[in-house]
Each structure stands twice: as C-alpha cells, then as structure tokens.
Amino acid sequence: MSEPTYLLDRGLKRxxxxxxxxxxxxxxxxxxxxxKSEGPYPKILSRFASDVWxxxxxxxxxxxxxxxxxxxxxxxxxxxxxVEIARRAEEDPHWEGLPDPRPATHGWMGYDEGVxxxxxxxxxxxVKDLIEEAKSIDPRVKVGAAGGFxxxxxVYTYNTRGVKxxxxxxxxxxxxxxxxxxxxxxxxxGASIEARSMIYDTTPLIExxxxxxxxxxxxxxxxxxxxxNSLFRAEPLASLIEYLVVPxxxxxxxxxxxxxxxxxxxxxVLGELTVIDDGSMPGGLATSLYDAEGVPRQRTLLVxxxxxxxxxxxxxxxRRMGVPSTGNASxxxxxxxxxxxxxxxKGGVRKEEDLIEDxxxxxxxxxxxxxxxNYITGNFSVVASNPYLVKSGExxxxxxxxxxxxxxxxxxxxxPAVHVKNTFSGIYTPDILFRGVTVSG
Numbered sequence: 001m002s003e004p005t006y007l008l009d010r011g012l013k014r015x016x017x018x019x020x021x022x023x024x025x026x027x028x029x030x031x032x033x034x035x036k037s038e039g040p041y042p043k044i045l046s047r048f049a050s051d052v053w054x055x056x057x058x059x060x061x062x063x064x065x066x067x068x069x070x071x072x073x074x075x076x077x078x079x080x081x082x083v084e085i086a087r088r089a090e091e092d093p094h095w096e097g098l099p100d101p102r103p104a105t106h107g108w109m110g111y112d113e114g115v116x117x118x119x120x121x122x123x124x125x126x127v128k129d130l131i132e133e134a135k136s137i138d139p140r141v142k143v144g145a146a147g148g149f150x151x152x153x154x155v156y157t158y159n160t161r162g163v164k165x166x167x168x169x170x171x172x173x174x175x176x177x178x179x180x181x182x183x184x185x186x187x188x189x190g191a192s193i194e195a196r197s198m199i200y201d202t203t204p205l206i207e208x209x210x211x212x213x214x215x216x217x218x219x220x221x222x223x224x225x226x227x228x229n230s231l232f233r234a235e236p237l238a239s240l241i242e243y244l245v246v247p248x249x250x251x252x253x254x255x256x257x258x259x260x261x262x263x264x265x266x267x268x269v270l271g272e273l274t275v276i277d278d279g280s281m282p283g284g285l286a287t288s289l290y291d292a293e294g295v296p297r298q299r300t301l302l303v304x305x306x307x308x309x310x311x312x313x314x315x316x317x318x319r320r321m322g323v324p325s326t327g328n329a330s331x332x333x334x335x336x337x338x339x340x341x342x343x344x345x346k347g348g349v350r351k352e353e354d355l356i357e358d359x360x361x362x363x364x365x366x367x368x369x370x371x372x373x374n375y376i377t378g379n380f381s382v383v384a385s386n387p388y389l390v391k392s393g394e395x396x397x398x399x400x401x402x403x404x405x406x407x408x409x410x411x412x413x414x415x416p417a418v419h420v421k422n423t424f425s426g427i428y429t430p431d432i433l434f435r436g437v438t439v440s441g
Contacts (some may be wrong), residue, residue, distance in 0.1 A: 004070070005166075008158040011075050015056050016160060024098050024159040025079075026053040026292065026331065027070055033120045035127045036147035042127050046120055050082040053331055054082045054185045057098070060091040064334055099315040099325060104289045105296045106280035109337065110196035115170035118150045118198070126174070130202055134176055137210050138315045142189065144179040148172070157294035171285070173424070174200050175205060178213040187216025189365065189386060191235075194285060194424040207441045212365050212386045219397040222389065222441040228361030229435045230403055231352075232358040236384060237432055238423035241343065244407055245275075247375040249302055250338045251317035258376050260408060261308055271414040272347050273432075275303035277312060278295045279327055279341030286341040286426040293329040297341060300326040305347065306411070312338050345429040348416035355417055361394060362388040363403060378407040387441075401441030403434075410436045 008025050015023035027050065034045045052067040052075060063070050063085035067078045100314055127148045150172045157165040173194035180187040189212025193205045232240065253259040261269060271391050279297025281287050293315055301309050313321070314329035314336060328337035356362060365386025373380040381404035388395040413435035 004156055004440075005158075007070070007072055007075060008156060011079055012158060012160050013280075014076060015054070015079045015083060017312070019058060019082060020056040020083050020086070020160075021059055022057050022098050022160045023079070024053075024055040024157065024163075024293070025075070026155070026157045028153060028155050029052070029151045029291050030151060030158070031180035032149060032151040034149045035117070035120075035124045037070065037127065037131060037143065037145055042124055042147070044120055044124055044129070052078055054078045054096075055336065056082045056086050057095060058083065058086040060093065061086045061089040062092055062095055063089050064336070066334065087187075094268045094316070094320050096319045098159045098161050098306060099148040099293050099295050100165060101164070101294075102296050103352070105298050106289070108165070108280070108282040108287060109289065110169040110171070110283070110287050112170045112197035114198035114395065115150050115172045115196075116152050117144055118172070123148055123150055130176060130260070131173060133202070134178060134206055134209070137206070137393045138214065140180050140182050141180060141210065142179050142181075142211055146175065148174040152384055155290075157286075157292065159259075159294065165290040167289045169196065169288060171196055172259065173261070174199055174202060174205060176209045176279045178209045180213040180217050182217050185217050187213055187219065189213030189216060192424055195281060196287070215388075215397040216386055219340065219399045222398045222401050222439070224440075226360050227436070228439070229358055229361040229433055230361040230363055230437050230439060231355050231431055231433050232363045233431050234421040234429050235423050236363050236365060237429055238425045238427040239367050239370045240373065240382065241345070241427055241429060242425070243370050244373045244375050244378065246312075246340050246343065248378075249275075249312050249340070251311040251321065252338050253375075254311050260376060260378055261311070264308050265310070267308055269308045269408065269411060270303050271306045271411050273306055273345055273414060273416060274301075274347045276301055276344045276346075277326065277328065277340050277342070278344055281342045281344070284342035285424070289343070290398075291327045291329040292331040292336065293325075295325045295327045295329060297327045300328075312340060314338050340426070343427045344420065345427075345433060346420050348418040348430050350415070350418060352417045352419065352431045355415065355431065356390060356395070357393065358433060359390050361401065361403070361439045362390060364388060368400070378409070380405060380407065397440060401439050403437055403439050405434065405437035410434060
C-alpha cells in the first residue's frame with residue numbers, strides 16, 4: 001500500500017475513533033512551473049504544493065478543516081480539529097451524509113508525459129520563442145506581456161462510506177499580450193491557449209493577438225448609442241457565460257433563492273440553446289475521473305433546445321432536491337461547492353458570417369468588468385475591449401464599447417452559430433447573436 005493511501009485509511013479510522021459519524025479526506029498534490037514576462041524579459045517560478053482537506057460529520061453537525069502539508073502528525077491534528085469544530089457546530093437539518101462509492105463513467109485521463117516531463121528551462125525556451133516570433137510580426141507591434149505554465153496534479157478522495165477515488169492530470173498554457181503604436185495612435189490585443197497536453201502550434205495564438213492589436217490602431221470612437229443586435233465572439237462570450245449563466249445553474253444558488261432559474265425545470269429559458277456539462281469529454285480542460293467528493297464525472301444535459309432540464313449538483317444539493325449528484329462538487333475557501341466542468345453550448349444552424357449580416361456590433365477581444373454582472377437578475381453591462389462596427393458588410397474597428405441588456409429578456413432571440421469553438425477556458429461555445437442589446441461608446 002502506498003504512503004498516501006495508507007495515511008488516508010489510517011486517518012479515516014482515526015476520525016471514527018475521535019467520535020465522527022463519518023469522515024472524508026482529500027489530498028491534492030500540485031507541481032507547477034510558470035514563466036511570465038515583464039515586457040520581453042521572462043521571469044521563472046516553480047512551486048510544489050500539497051493541500052489536505054478533512055470533512056467530518058458528528059450526527060448532523062458538519063465541519064471542515066484544512067492543512068497545507070501531508071504527514072501523519074499534521075493529518076491527525078487536522079482530523080482532531082475538524083471533529084472538535086463539528087461537535088460545536090449547529091445541526092444541518094438537510095445533511096444526509098457523504099456520497100456512496102460509484103464506479104467511474106469513463107477512462108480518459110488527462111495526463112500527458114510530455115507536459116509532466118517538461119523542464120522549467122524548456123518552458124522558458126518556448127516562451128522566449130513565442131516572444132521572438134511576436135516581435136517579428138510588424139514594426140508597429142511590441143510585446144506587452146507573454147508567458148506560459150505547465151502543471152501536474154494528483155488527487156485522492158477517500159471517505160468512510162467506501163469512496164476511494166484517485167486521479168491525476170496535466171495542463172499547459174501560453175498567453176500573449178501585444179501593444180501596438182503608429183504615430184500618436186495606440187492599441188492592444190491579446191490571446192491565450194490551454195490544453196491538457198503539449199502545445200506545439202502557437203500560430204492561432206499569435207494570429208489572434210496580432211489581428212486585435214493592429215485592428216485597434218484603426219479604431220475610432222463609436223460616438224452613438226445603438227439598440228440592436230450584437231454578435232458575441234466565442235472567446236469573450238465564454239467569460240459572460242461563466243459569470244452570468246453558470247451561477248444560475250448552480251443548485252446551491254437555486255436552493256438559496258439566488259437563481260432566476262429556481263422552480264423552472266421544464267420551462268423554456270434560453271431560446272433554442274442546448275447546454276451540456278460534460279466532465280467525461282476526452283481532451284476537455286476540466287475532464288477528470290471524479291469530482292471533489294469522489295463522485296464520478298458524467299455528461300449532464302442542463303438545457304435542451306432552451307428547456308431547462310437539470311441543475312449542477314454536488315451530493316448535498318442533490319439529496320436536498322431528491323436527485324442524483326451530477327458530479328460537480330468543488331472545493332475552495334473552506335466549503336464544498338458546485339462548479340461546472342466542461343460546459344458545451346450548441347444549437348445553431350447558421351455560419352458566423354451569416355450572423356454578422358444581422359449584427360450592428362461584433363464583440364471581440366475580452367470583456368472588462370464582467371465580474372459585475374448580476375446572475376440573479378440576468379442583467380449585464382460589460383465593456384468589450386476590441387469591438388467592431390458592422391457597416392455595409394465590413395467590420396470596422398471601434399474603441400471599447402459598453403454592451404448591456406438582460407439575458408432572460410432577450411433569451412428567445414439568442415441565435416448561436418453552428419460551429420462550436422474551444423475558448424481554452426473550459427467553456428465550449430459558438431459565437432452567439434444577442435438581439436435587442438444596448439451598445440454605447
């Protein structure tokens with residue numbers, strides 16, 4: 001028996017000896033390498049971390065304690081602390097226990113030997129090559145920032161009900177931010193890419209950053225308020241979905257009354273969109289064998305042709321609603337939460353080029369202030385960094401504009417393009433046409 005599994009089994013036994021009704025112990029080992037530039041000069045950082053998570057129940061009193069190192073003495077102190085806190089905690093009338101063991105639903109493990117064996121100097125070399133290639137793009141362009149990372153992780157989640165979930169994975173990413181200048185005019189453009197395996201082709205990354213940076217040099221002020229149609233490109237749209245849609249699908253927010261989708265299962269809520277959470281998708285950025293509670297990842301149909309079918313659940317929210325967990329438990333800041341895995345949006349039949357013909361503005365680049373959107377009401381007001389005005393079929397760069405509206409007021413008019421794109425954020429979405437939004441700038 002390996003050292004981690006031996007200590008996990010020993011720790012669970014100790015928690016019961018100390019008076020816990022049941023217990024769960026999770027360990028995450030992470031080794032990361034990061035290279036970031038300050039202008040054209042890369043800086044290197046290497047980090048190894050181990051995080052320990054202990055959750056215990058004493059009857060219906062539940063508590064969590066954490067630690068940042070994994071040895072028996074530390075683990076025992078953490079278990080003791082969790083049990084003592086649980087004894088003094090208030091009872092949770094909804095607590096029905098930890099999850100039961102279930103077999104994994106798929107066998108794809110996002111572990112790449114190339115990423116795992118990538119040395120820090122090699123990663124630094126890749127970033128330097130990226131910077132050198134970007135510097136040769138155009139004399140009007142300079143590298144504002146560039147960087148990359150690689151990480152390896154191994155996760156264990158055991159509980160006293162028999163869950164013994166183990167997983168491992170790798171990921172790698174690169175980013176590039178360019179500054180452009182031409183006389184008295186200045187512009188910016190950036191892009192990023194991420195994968196579970198080695199990234200060799202940086203052409204799409206460079207081309208996107210280059211296009212946005214050079215186009216922004218030609219940007220003029222919009223100088224008017226437009227109420228009409230805006231085509232959101234997939235990359236900026238992904239961040240709007242993350243802050244506006246995903247929290248509304250979170251079952252904990254539904255239970256607490258913080259979701260506009262509460263009590264709307266079976267109703268049409270998102271036009272003709274189909275939304276799927278797929279933690280088992282081969283190659284997905286968020287694919288894993290298990291969630292943070294050791295529940296198998298799965299494919300969950302959340303919205304089908306606009307009709308709400310399900311919420312995102314961990315075992316606690318699922319039991320409160322009387323449904324199975326969807327395998328979307330997450331951990332962070334001392335709580336067990338709910339988060340999406342790979343979120344896939346589809347449902348379109350027209351090409352992006354056709355949708356542009358119906359748009360006044362194309363939202364591209366990134367969204368600023370997206371964290372201020374209100375997922376409870378569906379209201380959003382975001383700043384598009386690299387927008388375009390559609391004029392006589394041509395895309396005319398304009399300076400940053402504010403796009404605002406209410407997702408659910410215009411839901412029936414949302415029209416996705418046919419092609420689903422990887423936004424390198426764990427969200428896979430096509431460009432989507434938003435009708436009836438207000439654009440100013």
